[in-house]
Amino acid sequence: MKRKMKTLTFTILSNDANKVVTRFQLPRKIVYIVSFIAIIPIILSFYFFNETNQKQQMNNHLAADLTIQTNKVDGLQTKVDSMEQKTAKVQAKMKELKLLESQMRESMTELPVSLGPSGGIDIQIPENEMKQSEFVKHYKKTIDEMEQTNKELKHTPTIWPSSSHSISSEFGPRSDPFNRSSSLHTGIDIRGSTGTPVYAGADGTVTLAKYYGGYGNTIKVRHSDKFVTLYSHLSEIKVKQGDNLKKGDNIGSIGSTGRSTGPHLHYEILENGKPVDPYPYMTIFNK
Template identity: 35%
Template sequence: MHPREWQIIISDGKTSIKQLYLSKFVGYSIGVLVSTSLLSVGMMVYVISQQVNENEALQSHVQELNQRFQTQHEKILQYEEEKHTIARQLIELRALEEQMNDLVSELNPGRIAAFSEGPQGGLEEGLVKSSDFKINRDYSSISEEFSKLVASYQTAVQDMNQVTQDLKRTPIYWPADTEVVSSAFGYRTDPFTNVSSFHGGIDLAGPLDTEIYSTGHGVVEFAGWNGAYGKSVLINHGHAYKTRYSHLNDIHVQKGDQVKQGQLIGLMGSTGRSTGVHLHYEVLEDGERVDPYPFMTYIQNALDE
């Protein structure tokens, strides 16, 4: 065998042995080729492995981005819903404000009393029972009750109708088309006897036939002549409240009539025990006469607070 040749013996156990002679150059070439092929395969495996890892990382990143997008989308939907909710609330608040303005306008809050000497009247002290009136009445309960009613306007539009009805059944409307108060509630010098006596109402002076209004929804309990009160109207508003309008020149309602707050019920006069044209106005709570003025000015005072 030549020293530059390689001898390769091949046998499959059945045939005779075969001998092949390759030059060393060819052998080296084959070895290099095999090694290169193996290296190439190894590099391809490595590259493919790296790509697989990168693809997995990319897929993970894409999933994270999708999750973030979904979260942002849900937040956007939530913000949209909140925006619509706020818009609805603003519409409700505007509606509430309009209803409040209408209610306040109907309740005639602009009346401001002007105290002045003028016509007076009413019962003499001897005709008044001590149980018929309260001198020093605490009106905090009235203020608390009415404040709750007014405050409820700010809570929800759906409560508006009920609150409106409650206020309209309460005698808080100004009773006459005049602001002149000629005699307040409480002790005074009687205009007929010049003796200190109790005045169980408030006197509003004005021209003859000045319009007189019901101060709250109710039912006419009495309409006609009533002794020293002259021509008089008594209205039952429910909730323990009644109101009396006296010394009228003319009466426009009769017993049993349903009347509304602000409705014309008569005209100012000077009938009965009276020194001149005026309205003698009383508020009765559980049958006892109380100062009408806090009722007449309640809405105005509540708006000023």
């Protein structure tokens, strides 16, 4: 028995009564295919509209993040400028100390060997001795100010954490090297060969020295109530938790452990618990 093909009949009518009514038939499959092809542009339009909307939202989010990070960098630059001023003050104080020491020696040679009473009920203090006393006060005050500034600088990460100065990825928004999505890079990456020494950015105490998830072999150092530094993807860890460090101590070596595409040092500075751009601190004395 011959199988009957399923068709759809289309009738075209005319307003003219003398014209013949036109009828034609099409297989259902063809009608369905044509209908599907007609729907494809609508589906694609909806898809691209939705994709564009998501991209726009992501761009707006990144723009907001960038604005926040820019404000943080501006604030950080203000702090760095303040530190530079402190450094300039220290240098000025050093010159002042040399001058004070010279003046003190001169004033001391001018003092009489024996100071006796000059009569009456008062003993006058010689002018040179009063002058020397003022020098001593000024000298001590200057020393105290210098010691305080030097203490702050010792616990502020102001040096390059590696002998390599080649930066492969900066702080801020970037495309993730693994999934190509937009993300915030919370530190800087310093390119270097495996085994290149890594140095402590400032005086401090090691709070973490172990494999640390995607960071790989990682060291964290607390320098003060304000600053913490992080060094990751290391091939070697040379310190342990609780060790006290001096600025510039060799604490490990560059590697590619954890979530890494090649040998480099991921270096972070956290100020009051939040990541900031390390570069202004690393270059404060080297501009």
